[in-house]
Every structure is written in structure tokens, then in C-alpha cells.
Amino acid sequence: MVHLSHILLLLGVAVAVVLIFQHLHIPTSLGYLLVGVILGPHTVGPIVDVPEFKTMAEFGVVFLLFTIGLNFSLPQLHALRDQVLGLGTGQVVFTTALVAVAAWLAGLPAAVAFVIGAVFAQSSTTIIGSQLAEQKEENSPHGRLGLAMSVFQDVTAVPFLVVIPVLGMAVGADILAVELGWAMVKALLAFSLVFYVGRWLLRPLFRLVTRRRSAEVFTLAVLLVALLAAWTTFSLGLSLAFGAFLAGMMLGETEFRHQVESSIRPFRDVLLGLFFIGIGMLFDPAAIPRIWHWALLGALLLLVSKILLVAAMVKKSGIDTLMAWRTALLLAVGGEFGFALLAIALDAKVIDIDVGQIALTAVLFSMIAGAFLIRFNHAIASRLVGVRRDADQGLSHRLSDAPEPQVVIGGYGRVGHTIAVLLHASNVPFVAFDTDPKRVAQGRADGHPVLYGDITDAELLAAIHVERAALVVITLDDHANALRTVGVLRSTCPHVAVIARAQDLESSSQLIDAGATHAYPEAIEASLRLGATALRMLSIPTDDIDRMLQDVRDWDYKPVLENETSPEKNP
Numbered sequence: 001m002v003h004l005s006h007i008l009l010l011l012g013v014a015v016a017v018v019l020i021f022q023h024l025h026i027p028t029s030l031g032y033l034l035v036g037v038i039l040g041p042h043t044v045g046p047i048v049d050v051p052e053f054k055t056m057a058e059f060g061v062v063f064l065l066f067t068i069g070l071n072f073s074l075p076q077l078h079a080l081r082d083q084v085l086g087l088g089t090g091q092v093v094f095t096t097a098l099v100a101v102a103a104w105l106a107g108l109p110a111a112v113a114f115v116i117g118a119v120f121a122q123s124s125t126t127i128i129g130s131q132l133a134e135q136k137e138e139n140s141p142h143g144r145l146g147l148a149m150s151v152f153q154d155v156t157a158v159p160f161l162v163v164i165p166v167l168g169m170a171v172g173a174d175i176l177a178v179e180l181g182w183a184m185v186k187a188l189l190a191f192s193l194v195f196y197v198g199r200w201l202l203r204p205l206f207r208l209v210t211r212r213r214s215a216e217v218f219t220l221a222v223l224l225v226a227l228l229a230a231w232t233t234f235s236l237g238l239s240l241a242f243g244a245f246l247a248g249m250m251l252g253e254t255e256f257r258h259q260v261e262s263s264i265r266p267f268r269d270v271l272l273g274l275f276f277i278g279i280g281m282l283f284d285p286a287a288i289p290r291i292w293h294w295a296l297l298g299a300l301l302l303l304v305s306k307i308l309l310v311a312a313m314v315k316k317s318g319i320d321t322l323m324a325w326r327t328a329l330l331l332a333v334g335g336e337f338g339f340a341l342l343a344i345a346l347d348a349k350v351i352d353i354d355v356g357q358i359a360l361t362a363v364l365f366s367m368i369a370g371a372f373l374i375r376f377n378h379a380i381a382s383r384l385v386g387v388r389r390d391a392d393q394g395l396s397h398r399l400s401d402a403p404e405p406q407v408v409i410g411g412y413g414r415v416g417h418t419i420a421v422l423l424h425a426s427n428v429p430f431v432a433f434d435t436d437p438k439r440v441a442q443g444r445a446d447g448h449p450v451l452y453g454d455i456t457d458a459e460l461l462a463a464i465h466v467e468r469a470a471l472v473v474i475t476l477d478d479h480a481n482a483l484r485t486v487g488v489l490r491s492t493c494p495h496v497a498v499i500a501r502a503q504d505l506e507s508s509s510q511l512i513d514a515g516a517t518h519a520y521p522e523a524i525e526a527s528l529r530l531g532a533t534a535l536r537m538l539s540i541p542t543d544d545i546d547r548m549l550q551d552v553r554d555w556d557y558k559p560v561l562e563n564e565t566s567p568e569k570n571p
Contacts, residue, residue: 006048013038014273027127029336030367032273036280043285053278058240060275061340063268065161065241066226069248070261087313088149091331094309095121102301111167112355115345118160119359120302122335125150127367131374132330142323142377145314146330153335160341161239162187165348186236191246193232198225198250206256210437210452219263225251226264239344255440256452258433262459279339282346282353283360291358298362303332303369325381333370334363406430408466410455410485411475412439412448415501419473420448431464456481458488467493474500474516479507483514490515528552 014035021031039048100117104110128150137143162184202225209221226244233243251260288295310328315321342359345351351359373380407423409416409432416432420443423430433453434440443450453460455474466472472489476482482500489498499518502508511519532545 009046010035010039010048010277014277018273027124027131027367027371028273029124029127029276032276033280033283033364036277037283037285038280039277040281040283042281042283042287048281053274056271057275057278060268060271060273061241061343062230062244062271063226063264064272064275064336064340066244066248066264067261067268069245069250070252070257087145087310087317088153090313091149091306091310092121092153094313095306098305098309099301108355112351114167115164115341115350116298116355116359118164119338119342119345119363120298120305120334121153122338122341123150123153123306123331124333124335124367124370125153127333127371128330128374131371135375142326142330145319145323146327149310149327150331150335153337159187161242161245161344164341164344164350165237165239167345167348167350187233187242190233190236190243198229198247199253202250203254206251206254206452207437207441210256210435210440213435215263215454218259222251222260222263223267241340255444255450258451258460258463259453259457261463262453262457265459265463275343276336276339279343279360282356283364284357287354287357288361291354291361294358295361295365298358299334299365299369302334302362302366303373307332321385322381325384326377329373329377329380332366332373334366338363406470408455408464408469408472409433409475410472410482411477412436412443412450413475413477415475416473417443417446419475420446420450424448433460456485456488458492461485461488461492467496469496472496472498474498476501477503479503479510483510486511486514486516 014032017035017038018028018031021028021034037043039046041047096114096117098117099120100110100113103113103116108116125147128146132140132143132147205225206218206221209218226247229243229247230240231243233246234240251257307325307328310331311324314324314327319327339360342351342356342363346353346356406428407430409419409423409430412420412432412434413436416434420430420432424447430449432443432448432450433455434443434450435452435454437452440450440452453464455461455476466489474482474485476485479502482502486498486500489496494515497517498515499520500511500516502511502519502521504521504523508519508521508524528549532549535545536542
């Protein structure tokens with residue numbers, strides 16, 4: 001029961017701190033770090049000591065890498081190799097090398113210097129994304145480039161998961177080189193095993209699972225795949241996170257990607273929060289008077305090196321100077337993945353706790369400073385290049401990413417298929433979701449982008465960034481689910497137009513009241529079309545018929561409703 005009281009204390013403090021941080025529009029990752037500091041062994045007050053805490057926190061990194069893998073298939077990586085992947089990889093490599101050399105010249109061992117360089121090379125996708133969204137800059141040229149580069153940093157940092165544990169071995173340089181080579185061989189073996197076996201098994205497995213129409217079984221299957229892949233790489237002497245990343249990549253190439261991300265998100269968010277709390281517990285505020293100058297110097301090295309390197313690389317790629325500086329200011333902030341690498345290095349005994357404290361504090365300082373650099377990126381960049389505030393309006397950029405669907409279709413039954421055919425014939429980009437694997441398979445056989453997913457799931461809507469769509473069409477024949485989906489859409493992205501299928505006038509009214517732009521009652525529409533056909537057969541002019549039908553619709557079917565509800569006219 002002692003552990004239960006500790007867990008309750010942890011949850012209570014976490015809820016309180018995260019709520020405050022969300023209210024102040026501060027990234028929640030910093031809130032979790034603060035919770036760890038408050039409940040850690042280095043501060044006055046209660047201490048949370050749960051034996052299984054560290055194990056659970058490690059799985060936060062596992063599911064983080066799994067989610068990252070979901071968003072990067074091999075075709076995507078190949079298509080973006082020159083612009084985003086090249087820039088993201090180059091930034092990680094050059095920053096790691098520059099910081100490592102500086103740390104080595106300062107007297108640190110080569111292995112420790114390398115780890116510090118790797119930690120400092122990471123940028124916070126969470127802070128960048130949340131800050132840009134708050135500033136309405138997420139779709140700006142520098143915003144999209146910066147976000148894309150930060151995400152690709154996570155991908156290109158995966159080799160560190162392989163290398164860092166090996167550096168902890170107390171062996172000579174020649175043996176270390178052999179061990180590193182052997183680790184890379186095992187990484188290639190793990191990649192081949194997960195890639196080829198997974199590619200052969202995953203799609204049939206999830207098709208079998210989805211036939212049961214059970215969200216619980218689907219979630220269990222996702223957990224099984226992620227953890228099995230993690231166990232496979234761990235058994236080969238590699239990190240758990242590396243296997244999870246590979247599994248995510250494999251599932252990212254299937255039609256189940258978005259539903260997988262939706263199912264795993266609650267586990268990822270909770271466990272990742274625990275991971276940040278665990279990192280916060282390592283932070284010792286009492287050490288700041290002793291190490292603050294080294295931490296501040298480290299933060300300056302992190303910020304300045306990344307700003308200069310990113311600005312130079314982006315400028316060299318052909319992008320104008322102002323956008324290059326704005327992108328560089330976004331990526332200056334230290335990243336959560338750096339904490340993950342730091343934790344792995346501490347576990348592997350590559351670095352000691354004192355050096356870890358300096359690196360941890362330096363990254364925290366950079367996060368605080370980086371938030372202000374992002375907020376005032378335009379003013380700072382403009383001052384650096386000497387241009388007016390509106391000079392970059394309408395700038396073109398060469399970032400090539402996948403086109404966002406203009407229309408999201410919920411349900412690929414008879415109605416959804418018809419709408420998909422019309423959109424396809426009109427060359428309008430769209431994506432459709434259905435929970436029936438047969439319909440998904442049929443849609444893909446039709447050549448349409450139909451994916452497995454529950455359109456009523458708020459997590460799925462968030463995963464597909466539904467707020468970027470121009471229109472959502474709900475074709476579900478289940479009124480309760482359609483109503484719930486409209487409610488979620490209205491609360492999360494009220495600017496997106498929604499049209500829905502309704503069974504009758506009452507259902508139509510409820511959907512419109514819930515926020516649907518239009519809701520078409522099938523029974524009434526069928527009656528109108530039947531009446532229109534009858535009038536045409538009676539030689540009534542087509543223009544008159546069309547005008548009559550449009551008047552009924554413009555009046556929200558009130559003429560029909562009155563006839564339907566008037567007692568004198570009902571037999």
C-alpha cells in the first residue's frame with residue numbers, strides 16, 4: 001500500500017502541474033520534468049520511490065520511437081532524402097562533431113564528448129510544434145521546414161541507440177571498434193528481420209484482427225507487435241527503442257497506420273510522461289551553484305552551434321537568408337530525444353552523474369531560451385539580415401512533402417464509395433476511413449486511398465491532422481456515431497466544413513445542431529428524387545423541378561416537415 005500512496009501522489013502532482021502548464025501554454029514535457037524535480041530525491045519534500053517506475057518509464061521511449069517510425073516509411077525517406085533528410089542528417093552529424101570536439105578539447109574523454117555532442121544535436125519537436133501552432137506559423141515555409149527537420153532528426157539519431165551502449169564497455173580502442181562494427185551488423189540483422197518478416201506477417205495479422213471489429217483486440221495486437229520488435233532487438237544486444245522504431249516503420253506502410261497511432265497514443269503519452277518525470281528526478285537543484293557556469297556554457301554551445309550550422313546549411317540549399325535564419329532559430333532548442341540518449345548513456349555507465357547533471361541542466365537552459373527564440377524568431381532573424389517584417393511574405397520554398405487531403409471521408413460503404421468516385425473523377429485529393437477490412441481492401445483495389453480507422457475516434461482525427469482538411473464527409477449509417485464525430489470536429493476544428501448523412505429529418509436537425517454544415521436526410525432526399533422523376537414523366541419543365549427541389553432544401557426541408565407533422569394531412 002506504500003507504493004499505492006506514492007503512485008497517487010505522483011498522479012496528483014502530475015495532473016496539477018500539467019494543467020497549469022497547459023493553461024500557460026508551456027510544453028507539457030517541461031511540466032513532467034518539474035514533477036520529477038519536485039518528487040525526486042534531490043529536493044525537500046515527499047519522495048516517490050516505486051521499484052517498477054524506471055521500467056515503465058523506459059517504455060515511454062519505446063512507444064515514442066514506435067510513433068516516429070509510423071510516420072516514416074522507406075518510400076518517404078527516399079523521396080525526401082535531398083531536402084529534409086539531407087538537412088536533418090547533416091545538422092545532427094555536424095552538431096555532434098562540433099560539440100564533441102569542443103567537449104574533448106575541454107578535457108572530457110572521447111566517448112563522453114561524443115555522447116554530449118549527440119545529446120546537444122537533438123531538437124524538441126514538441127516545443128517547436130506547440131510554439132508554432134500557438135503563433136499560427138505551423139504552415140509557414142520556415143515552420144514546415146523546421147518541423148520536418150526536427151522529426152527527421154529523431155530518425156537520423158536512431159544509430160545513437162546502437163552506438164552509445166557499446167561505448168560503456170571498458171575495453172581498448174581496437175576491441176571497441178570491433179564491438180561497434182558488430183553492433184552495426186546486429187542492427188542490420190535486426191532491420192532485415194523486422195522488415196522482411198514484419199512485411200510478410202503484419203498486414204495479414206492486422207487484417208485478421210480487424211475482422212473481429214474489436215478495439216481491444218486491435219490495441220493488444222499493436223502492443224504485441226511493438227513490444228515483440230523491441231524484445232527482438234534487445235535480445236540482439238541493441239536497445240528496445242530501436243526495435244520499436246523498426247516496427248513502426250513497417251506498420252507505417254500499411255493501411256492501418258492511423259488507427260495504430262490512435263490506439264497507441266494513450267500508452268505513449270502516459271509512459272512518455274513517466275519518462276520525463278524520471279529524467280526530472282535525476283536533476284539536482286543543489287548542484288546548480290557548483291555547475292551553473294558549465295551548464296550555461298553548454299547551453300550557449302548548444303544554441304549557437306545549431307543556429308549557425310542550420311542557417312548555413314539551409315542557406316546553402318538555395319533557400320533565402322531570412323528563412324534560413326528563422327529555421328535555425330526554431331531548431332536551436334534542445335530536445336526530448338536528447339534526454340533519452342542521456343538516460344541510455346547513464347545506464348550504460350558511459351558518463352558519470354556529474355557530467356550528466358551538467359548536460360541535463362544545459363539542455364533545460366536551452367529549452368527555456370529556445371522557447372523565446374521561437375516566439376520572436378521573425379524579429380531576431382529580421383535584425384540579423386536587416387529586412388522589414390513583411391519581407392518574407394509569399395516566399396517560395398523547395399520543401400516537398402506529401403499533399404494534405406482536401407477531403408476526409410468517414411465510412412467507405414455505398415455512400416462513401418460514391419463520393420470517392422466523384423472526388424477521384426474531379427481530381428480532388430481525399431482519404432477515406434472504414435472499420436470494415438473488406439471495404440478497406442475493396443477501396444484500395446479500386447485505387448482509392450482508403451485506410452483502416454474509426455472516424456469517431458478523436459485520437460484518430462488528431463493523428464490525421466483533420467484540422468488541415470477543407471471538408472469532412474460523414475457517411476456513417478449509425479446516427480449516434482455520426483453525432484459524436486460531428487461534436488468532436490466542432491470542438492477541435494470549428495473552421496472545417498462538415499457534411500453528414502442522416503436517416504431522417506430529426507437526425508438531420510440533430511446533426512446540424514451539433515455543428516454539421518449540412519446534413520442530408522436519406523428518406524426525404526429519396527422522396528424528392530422520386531417526386532422529381534414523376535414530374536419529369538409528366539412533362540413538367542426541368543428548370544421548374546430543380547427550382548422546386550432547391551427551395552425545399554433552402555428552407556431546410558420545412559415544407560416537407562410541415563406536411564409530415566400536420567395532423568390534418570396525415571391519414
